[in-house]
Amino acid sequence: MAKHRAINTFKPAKKAPAKVPSQLLDLQIESLADDGRGVARYNNKVVFVGGALPGEHVKAKISRSHKRFDEAELVEINTQSPDRVTPICAIYDQCGGCQLQHLDYQAQLNYKLARLSKLIDGGESPVFSPAIIQASATRYRHRARLAYANGELGFKAKSSHSIVGVEQCPLLEDAINTALAKSRDSLARYFGHKASGEVVFSADRDGRVGIRIQKDGFVDVKRSEQLAQNIAAPAFLHSVVGTKGPSWRGAGASLSYQVTDSLTLRYQPGDFTQVNTAINRQTIAQCIAWLAPEADELIADYFCGLGNFSLALAQSGVQVMGFDAGAGMIECANQQALEKSLPATYFCADLFDPDAITIPVGCRKVVLDPPRAGAKTLCEQLAACQAINCIVYISCGPASLARDLAILKQAGFKVDDAAMADMFPHTHHVESAVFLRR
CATH class of the missing domain: 3.40.50.150 (Vaccinia Virus protein VP39)
Known part of the structure; x- marks a missing residue:
């Protein structure tokens, strides 16, 4: 016999949202958190301040208040860190892709090295200092995943699902930036203003760029074939995958990347490779x-x-x-x-x-x-x-x-x-x- 459970129709009162102080706070930034935000203290409570750097004295406004910590927006810098630099990207303040462009690159390396050293030491006396493996700080990404919605192609905004339109990105390899510029209009016509999805650009060592679309809804085969014809070489449309129905796939051309001086690996756009x-x-x-x-x-x-x-x-x-x-x-x-x-x-x-x-x-x-x-x-x-x-x-x-x-x-x-x-x-x-x- 089926068991019946009494249903409790009592609904507890909704908890009132925490009051957010409206006044500007004077904060001394002590360090950087793991997510790159500045860390300060106010009334014995940790405050995370986006865009602030250690050693800076800033004015900030609380944007979200939690039980154990607060989040704040940077309003003014009274004392500036010597490690502060001008971001290399014009949309850095809006785009959610980067968090540390305002920090000198050597200071970025030191910050990351300190995090790893602390993790390895486990609170014990350090036995050694980890090495740093570094290369170019720009034009290093051979893969990029962009979002498309409401007629806009770009990266997700900071702390938001909104999209920041991207014309060029200083972190992408030149081949991807070129393919992005040449294919932007064709991609916009393909998606229109109602469709949404993601566009993945993958470059290989010879400068070819495979474009893979992950589209919400059904895939229109004829329009996908037309898009493939509109993509200018050396870029090419690899595939269009929909959340419903069959997908469209091109000739299946593969890409390659260098692993050692004498070894290259073949891959398809959409395969996992280190960026x-x-x-x-x-x-x-x-x-x-x-x-x-x-x-x-x-x-x-x-x-x-x-x-x-x-x-x-x-x-x-x-x-x-x-x-x-x-x-x-x-x-x-x-x-x-x-x-x-x-x-x-x-x-x-x-x-x-x-x-x-x-x-x-x-x-x-x-x-x-x-x-x-x-x-x-x-x-x-x-x-x-x-x-x-x-x-x-x-x-x-x-x-x-x-x-x-x-x-x-x-x-x-x-x-x-x-x-x-x-x-x-x-x-x-x-x-x-x-x-x-x-």
Whole structure:
């Protein structure tokens, strides 16, 4: 017999919103938060001030009040930091893509390095200072994801779903900026004023740019074919994917990016690749130097994607086994290993499922490059496997890295070396590479 539950129709009164002080506050900025905002204190409460820098005395207005902290808008700078610079982008104040353009680039590096050092030290006396992997601070992105809505193509605004129109971006490779300029009108006609979606630009080492559209609703095949004809070479329309119905796909031309001096990887627009190829190459070189691969060794690569790290490792003659959940990328990685006659084999596996994780017999060294969520389940299994004695952990999420390092340290691993890789200059994002030994 079905059980019936009494329904409580009592509705508690809505909590009144916290009162936001209307007066300007005089604040002394003490430091930068992890999201790049200035940190101050007022009436024993932390206040986050966007656009403010350490050492500055500012006037700010509370925009949101919370129980433990407040958020404030910068109104006036009374005492300016010597590290303050003029942003390189005209729409920096509106666009949500960057958070640190007002901070001198060397100071940006120092800020990110300090965050990584604190994370690794865990409150203990520092044993070493992580290295800095850096390249150009502009024109570094070989991939860009722009949004389209209400007749506007651009990036999301700060703390908003609104779109800031972008003509050119100083962080994009020249080939993407050129493709954006030449295709903007054609894309606007294709979407119109009612449709919405995303447009992904992906460039390769030869200057070609693949354009992939992710569109809300159905895909009009004839209009997609017309758009493909209107895209000026060397850019091309790769595909149009809709949330409903079938998709449109072009000739399937692939792109490529440089991994080492003698190795390039093929990829399709929409595949995951590191946005900064110069930093990626240096990080791969550092990974190989740490692992010191020897002939006939077996190295496992988790969250391997297209084989970004493992195919480079296989070039040195070691056997590599790669694991990732992306079936399409695993298939592509196996094809490229076969084409290049490299000793690497790839397998599809959900690395967040403990029953799906495999640690190959005879494997002593591991590289892992998880998403921002980290690799808690995998690290627990690596910690329990006594055969594993060397790990290179590539991280794009400081919080998850701290959690996973604690798991590995409890199992006897120690951080032997580390590097802060500035994959995203002018943003608060910290990419890092950590070498652990047991």
